[in-house]
Amino acid sequence: MYFCYADDSGADQGRTLTGLLVPEEGWNDLLHCWLEGRRALEQTWGVAKNTELHATQFVKGRGRPCATEEQNAAFGRRARIAAHDLMVRHLTRCASLRVLTVAGRTAQVADVYQGFVDRLEAWALQEDTRVLIMYDGQAGPDDTSALTPAEAKAVWEQAVRNATPYRAAHRGLPLASRRVLEDPIMQDSKYSQFIQAADLVGYAAFHHLVLQHPEIWPKMNPVHAMSKAYRRLSGHWLPGHGEQGIVWLGEGEEEEA
Structure with missing residues (x-):
């Protein structure tokens, strides 16, 4: 079985979704590699290991x-x-890490998520494995102590409603044969090292795409170093899913980048 940690990126009429796939037996190795990076980050620049990492902070100087x-x-x-x-x-x-990015000419992340799930379902069937998806998002409020019971209930219900299109992508799979298991597991990036990792890779993949397709994102100024970072993962791009590990969802058909 594979764990998939996913996050979206993009802007305007072009959205992307990147997943980091790791088999259950490789999970400890991936965490070890990531935490070694966190230690190096702290030793070199003083970024504490419990500090949430966002790609926009690194690139745009925020925070x-x-x-x-x-x-x-x-x-x-x-x-x-x-x-x-x-x-x-x-x-x-991490030798067992696999990376998949799905991109679409759309402003709706949910549309790209559907294509992402479909691709993972087909891949998992081919590989005779199964996948659990962890997706960036809050399952509910961090702390309800300052809320009335009615307010806390309303916040929880809103979080559940926000995840509706993502649950639908999973529940639309054929039950008898489906390989993407369960509903998406929403994880707040604040508490998930691997959702943060997916954010960094996803943002790099997005800049890589902007360099290739400036007509889709004419207002963007892509950072070449982000594209270079994404290309470092070339040995980990999911085989058979585009020459650069990126799948485009076209109008009525799918194109590989």
């Missing part, structure tokens, strides 16, 4: 992730991009 103001002042754009690359390089050390 103050370092332990001291002196370290934050030194953690400029060039250093942040280098930090992003460091974490991707550590992911490449």
Whole structure:
């Protein structure tokens, strides 16, 4: 069985969704590689191991992730991009890791998610395996202590409703043969190292695509270093899913990038 940690990226009329796939027997190795990267990140720039990582922070200079103001002042754009690359390089050390990105000319992430699930279902059938998907999103509020019972119930119900299109993608699979098991398991990136990893890889894949298709994202200024980071994972791109591990969902048909 494979665990799949997924996050979306993109802008305007083009959306992407990237999944990191790891077999159950490779899960410990992937976590070891990632935590080694986190240790290097802390030793080099002072980014604490429990600090949530967001690709936009590294690329756009948002937030103050370092332990001291002196370290934050030194953690400029060039250093942040280098930090992003460091974490991707550590992911490449896990031999069993597989990466899949699905992209669509649409503003609706749910449409791309459906294509993502369909691709994983077909791949898992071919490989005679099964997949559990962990997707970036809140399953409910972190803390309800400041809410009335009615308010807490309303927040939980809203979180459940927000996940409706993603549950539908799973429940639409044929029950007798389906390989993508269960509903999507929503995980807040704040508490999931591998959802954060999917965010970093997904953002790199998005910039790689913008460089190739500027007509879809004319307002974007792609960062070449992000594309380079994504290409570091070339040995881990899911076989048979595009030459660069990216599948395009076209209008009425699927194209491979």
